[in-house]
Structures are given as structure tokens and as C-alpha cells.
Amino acid sequence: MGFTDVRATNLAVVLRHLRTNGPSSRAAIAASTGLNKATVSSLTSDLIDHRLLRETGSSGNRIGRPGTAVALDGSAYAAIGLQVAADRLTALAVDFAGEQVLLWHRALAAEGGRATGEIIALAQRTATRVRQQGRTVLGLTLAVPGLVDEDGTVRLSPALGWSDVDLRGLVASSLRQPGLVVTAANQAGLAAIAERRAENMIFVTGTAGIEAGLIVDGKLLHGARGFTGQIGRFALGPAGSPTLHDLAGIEPLVRRALPGFDPDSLTDLSPAVEQVIVQARAGDAAVLTALRDTGRHLGQGLAILSNLTDPSVIVLGDHYAALAEWIIPAANPELAGHLLAPGGAELVASELGLHAAALGGAISHLERVDSGRSMPITA
Amino acid sequence: MGFTDVRATNLAVVLRHLRTNGPSSRAAIAASTGLNKATVSSLTSDLIDHRLLRETGSSGNRIGRPGTAVALDGSAYAAIGLQVAADRLTALAVDFAGEQVLLWHRALAAEGGRATGEIIALAQRTATRVRQQGRTVLGLTLAVPGLVDEDGTVRLSPALGWSDVDLRGLVASSLRQPGLVVTAANQAGLAAIAERRAENMIFVTGTAGIEAGLIVDGKLLHGARGFTGQIGRFALGPAGSPTLHDLAGIEPLVRRALPGFDPDSLTDLSPAVEQVIVQARAGDAAVLTALRDTGRHLGQGLAILSNLTDPSVIVLGDHYAALAEWIIPAANPELAGHLLAPGGAELVASELGLHAAALGGAISHLERVDSGRSMPITA
Structure with a gap:
């Protein structure tokens, strides 16, 4: 993060506006957010330079003046959700614009000792595929049934037959991309997101x-x-x-x-x-x-x-x-x-x-960017 | 409220510090809150002028330099909680320092048509007594079992045998003090406070x-x-x-x-x-x-x-x-x-x-002041 707090907050305001309202002109962003037009122009320029936004010919809800609208850019970044159920694994990725760019299912026998190995392998293959698509992985979230503590350790999962499995740590250490955030959380909460x-x-x-x-x-x-x-x-x-x-x-x-x-x-x-x-x-x-x-x-x-x-x-x-x-x-x-x-x-x-929880896990990383907590910009 | 937002926020910071930590020197408030000493001196001076703080000889946890500490002042303001149960009414008042200054119980037959009249009468007597003590009433909260909507109407209270009673409105219109905030809320939430x-x-x-x-x-x-x-x-x-x-x-x-x-x-x-x-x-x-x-x-x-x-x-x-x-x-x-x-x-x-709910109802008005939402200062 190479920006001041105020700058990061304002970048996040622009991102959230576009997430909620879809493609918008700079004037519409300024009118809706209360930022002045020069500030919006500067913010969108930065976000376009860093491939979080792109110019688009259509503002989505108005006629004329093509080329004046901007939209979220899905080409450079993606986020992954990996949902662990008793009988299957689901890997899902969304690009930064929120479009689903990958959905894989794998059969799993969660109670076997090999389950964590299969989860790690799928996480690696998913991250590799997303990178082959030309996208940087913003983050990966593991969605798990049962009790998951704040460190991402699965304390107790009756559905999986697990106790005290450091799933987040195992997956994070196998994905050696700097800046890639790996988390684990209860599936129901992620599905609610x-x-x-x-x-x-x-x-x-x-x-x-x-x-x-x-x-x-x-x-x-x-x-x-x-x-x-x-x-x-x-x-x-x-x-x-x-x-x-x-x-x-x-x-x-x-x-x-x-x-x-x-x-x-x-x-x-x-x-x-x-x-x-x-x-x-x-x-x-x-x-x-x-x-x-x-x-x-x-x-x-x-x-x-x-x-x-x-x-x-x-x-x-x-x-x-x-x-x-x-x-x-x-x-x-x-x-x-x-x-x-x-x-x-x-x-x-x-x-x-x-796969609602896999989607929620992926979306949670977009929300981190939108909220200004984790801006993938190194200026 | 005659202050800017920043001023009001800083006044609230000082009040919350004293509410949590008890009597403190100005230097201790500055060190703990990050406000500079001149600002703290100015803020405490305002709060003393408006009788929310008082000078005290003891800082509560240090020796020497008597007269340098300030504390919440209970002498000028109080808040009232009035708890309605099926079998009794409880009126409780706390001063601005959080000390209980009144506790009355009255028998009640909630299901009779006269119940609201008795509640209004007790609210009036309580407010009058608090004023006779020399205190301005910051607010009064009615604590009620059952479903209370955001307007303070009791939608349904099986315990009281009530439905659709505009309790807040009835009591508010009977207490004609400008600036006195009257609310009604579920008793359990107030007791939790x-x-x-x-x-x-x-x-x-x-x-x-x-x-x-x-x-x-x-x-x-x-x-x-x-x-x-x-x-x-x-x-x-x-x-x-x-x-x-x-x-x-x-x-x-x-x-x-x-x-x-x-x-x-x-x-x-x-x-x-x-x-x-x-x-x-x-x-x-x-x-x-x-x-x-x-x-x-x-x-x-x-x-x-x-x-x-x-x-x-x-x-x-x-x-x-x-x-x-x-x-x-x-x-x-x-x-x-x-x-x-x-x-x-x-x-x-x-x-x-x-009477936990009565206490919580009264405290909720002190929290309104401490949070800066409702500063009883007209500068």
C-alpha cells in the first residue's frame, strides 16, 4: 500500500460505488459519493493504471458520450474459495469484477488421512490455473463445516470427523505467493456473505x-x-x-x-x-x-x-x-x-x-479490497 | 449542541475516559487519549463550566499534586429508567456520575386499563423528584417485556397482556421538559446494557x-x-x-x-x-x-x-x-x-x-452523552 489513509479510503469509496452500481461515469461517481470531480478523475486514473478499473464505452444506464464510463476490471486479479464438505471439494474463483472464472468439483473422503493432501493439491492447482489466466490471486479462503478458530484451525468438525487440524497453515505454506492472503472460516458464515x-x-x-x-x-x-x-x-x-x-x-x-x-x-x-x-x-x-x-x-x-x-x-x-x-x-x-x-x-x-460457501469465501477477498483494508496496489 | 463535530467528538472522548478510568489528571487524560494537553485543558474547562465535570483533590490512583484531577460531576444531571413488569413498576435514577439517586417500587396490575395512567404518574413524580434534587433530567427510558418497536410502541407483550400501546408517546407528552429524551425498549436488552x-x-x-x-x-x-x-x-x-x-x-x-x-x-x-x-x-x-x-x-x-x-x-x-x-x-x-x-x-x-432493566434504561442516556450523540451543552 503506497497511499495515505485518506487516499486509500477514497479509492475504496470509488470501488464500492462501482461494485454496487455497475459501470458509471466519473461525473456520476462524483455526484453519488460527494467526492469532487478532479479527485474522482485522479482516483480512477490510479485504479485504471493498477488494473482494478477499465474504461468502458457504456455507462450502463445512459445514452451518449461513449467512453466516459468506468467499470471494475476483471482481467488482472482473482480470488478463490475452496469449500470442504464431507463428500466433496469445490474450488471456485471470481475475477475482481465478480465474474466466476473457475468452478471445479472433486470427490473427497474427508475422514481419511489423505483429505488434507487433496485439499492442498486442489488449492495449488486452482491458484496455478488462475495465474495461467493471467490473474494475480488476491486471496484464498477455505470454507469448512464446524468450529474454525481465528487462526484458521479447524477445532472440531463432526461432519468431517476432524479435530484440531491447522488447515489454514497447511494450505498457506503450500502456496508461496507473497501477498496472497489465506484464511479459513465456517462455511455457513461465508455462504451468508x-x-x-x-x-x-x-x-x-x-x-x-x-x-x-x-x-x-x-x-x-x-x-x-x-x-x-x-x-x-x-x-x-x-x-x-x-x-x-x-x-x-x-x-x-x-x-x-x-x-x-x-x-x-x-x-x-x-x-x-x-x-x-x-x-x-x-x-x-x-x-x-x-x-x-x-x-x-x-x-x-x-x-x-x-x-x-x-x-x-x-x-x-x-x-x-x-x-x-x-x-x-x-x-x-x-x-x-x-x-x-x-x-x-x-x-x-x-x-x-x-457452493455458496466457496463463492462467499472468494467474495470476502474482493470485500477486503473494496473496504480499503487490502489494496493490491504497490505504487 | 453549539460545538463543531470535532469538538463534540473530543468532549465525548474525555467523558468516556473518565467513565472508564475514574478521576484522572489532565495529563493522564492527554497521555491516554492522544489529545494534546492544551486541548484537554480546554475541553475539561468547557465540561466543568457546563457541570459535566468537577475538579477533585484526588486523582484516585496517584499521590501528590492535589487539585489537578477531574471527575464526572453528578450534581447537575440525572437519567431515569422506569421498568414495567406484570406485578410492579420500578423507577430508578442515576446522576451523571452513575450514582443511583432514586429507587422506587410500586405495585401494579398491568392488565388493568389503569396501568398506563399509573406509569405516567410515576414518571412525572420521578422527574419532579429529580428536579427537586437540583438535577436536569437528561432522559427517561421505559423498559417493557415483549415486542417494542422503534417508535416506542409496545406491539405485543404477553406478560403485560398488552398490544399496540404507544407507551413512549403517552409518557413523552406528559413530561413537558424541552430536550428530555423519552424512549421505550425491551427490558432484556436494557438489562444487558x-x-x-x-x-x-x-x-x-x-x-x-x-x-x-x-x-x-x-x-x-x-x-x-x-x-x-x-x-x-x-x-x-x-x-x-x-x-x-x-x-x-x-x-x-x-x-x-x-x-x-x-x-x-x-x-x-x-x-x-x-x-x-x-x-x-x-x-x-x-x-x-x-x-x-x-x-x-x-x-x-x-x-x-x-x-x-x-x-x-x-x-x-x-x-x-x-x-x-x-x-x-x-x-x-x-x-x-x-x-x-x-x-x-x-x-x-x-x-x-x-431492576437491572431500569438501571440499563437510565444508563443508556449517560451513554448517549458519552458517545457525543446528545451533549447537554448549549454554548
């Missing part, structure tokens, strides 16, 4: 476990140690009482819906969820009952979340999203029935498939 | 209902509409399933512990709680069982809170605090057993009796 659409909203994961990423009062809820959102453990009763995961989890759903399904095959839930969808579409009564029960219990769990944090939106992710046409109608009456405050959260399905 | 002792902590009320005030990442959790902390509604099961209030509430505890107690007398829970304590001390087996069951269920509910928000401290308030010697040992194993993250929140009893 990718799905952010309100100042108070919740993303609910539906894979091998249930976790929640909470954006409260505009910020991702961190808590004392970062160990938030463990809603799968919700229970009211003595030890051994059914938890929210037992009542509304995806794997318990599959076991109830498809009693003949080979349990060993459930390391990868996707084929089973596909089968549930096929049989639900065919009107299979047992499958529809299992879906309805799952939706009802999920609604009860989401009512706990809503009574506590008063979100305006709850986004159902992962396999819940694929099953949303059955889950949401069953969940909504339970959610409404258990809420003290009328007119609570709207329940919607994620459209980000199984 | 009074008990604030960590960046992530929770206050749990135990009166006619159970509510939580959550301080997360240093700020009181507000949510989309301010309708947070409704933990008494926690349930996992279809409508009609027992809620956390059914399982761990104070009134259900009293009904189980004292089956012969006249239910009509439970409008005021304090005598019943006293009787529970007497019989528990005498070793009454049924009472001890009821206390243990209540503590266990409360621990399960607090585990839900902890798994979600990862607090470092949970403060049990009101009647839970009076019963803490039985409740906490029963709750702790359940809390630990249901937590995914080892080493979770410490469970402690409030020492603020039944």
Missing part, C-alpha cells in the same frame, strides 16, 4: 449437518470465539433427546424417505437427494411424508432463530434449496405458529447450489 | 416471562425490527409442545414447587419465590426437584443460545438470580453437554435484583 440480501438475514446449510450463518445488524455474527451458528445441536430435553439435525437434517430425511437406500452410499448425499426428488415428483406417499416432517421440524428450528434474532430473510441452502418446493410450504406454518412477532422472516431457497 | 461485562454476553430475564438481551460483537443485537431475544418461545415440536417458558419459567416452577400455593396470588411472584427459597433451604424434596428440573431445562435453552451466538458470559437475572444456588449447578452440566464448542459461556447470577 455470498447470499447477503438484507441487514438481518440467515443462511441455513443443508448438507451433512445443519449450520446457520447470521448477518445481524449488517455484520456477520462472530461471537466470543467465532463458534456461532451451530443450530443442528438445538434440542430441548436431556442428553440424547432428538436434535434439530435428527429431526430435520438431510441425511435423516434420506434415511426416512428411502429406507431401502444403501446407508454406505450416503457419504455422497447428492444421488440420494436426487432420488428423493424423483419419488416426490411421482407422488410417493412415504417420501412426501418424510419431506413434510422435515419441513415442519425445520420450521420449528427456524422459529427459534427468528424469535432470537429477528431476521427479515432466511435463505435455505444446499440440499434444502433443491427440496424447497416441499420443504418451504411445510416449514412456513410452523415458523409462523411459533413466532411471537407477527410478520417475521421470509423463507426463500438459495440459487447458489452446493 | 446494565450488566455489560464482555463483548459477547447474554442477560436472561426471569420474571413473568423469559427473554434474552444479547450483546454480540460489542453491540446490543437489534434485528430487523428490534424484536429479538424471545427465548421463552423456544420449542421443538408441533404447536402446543412445551416451550422453554413452560419447562423453565419462574411461574411454572412455583406451580410445581408449591402445589398448594394460591394461583391468584401469582400476580406478584416475589412472595412465592421467597417461599421456594425457604423450603429449599429446609431441604423440601419436592421443591428441590422442581428447582433441579427448572435448572436442567434452562441449561438446555441456554445451550441453544450458546451454540448460536457463542457468548463468553450468560447472566441470569431477576428471580433466577435469587434461585441461582440451585439453578446454576443444575443448568451447568446440561449447558456443557449440549454445546458443540468446549469451554463455552460462564453462567453467573445478576447482582442487580429485579
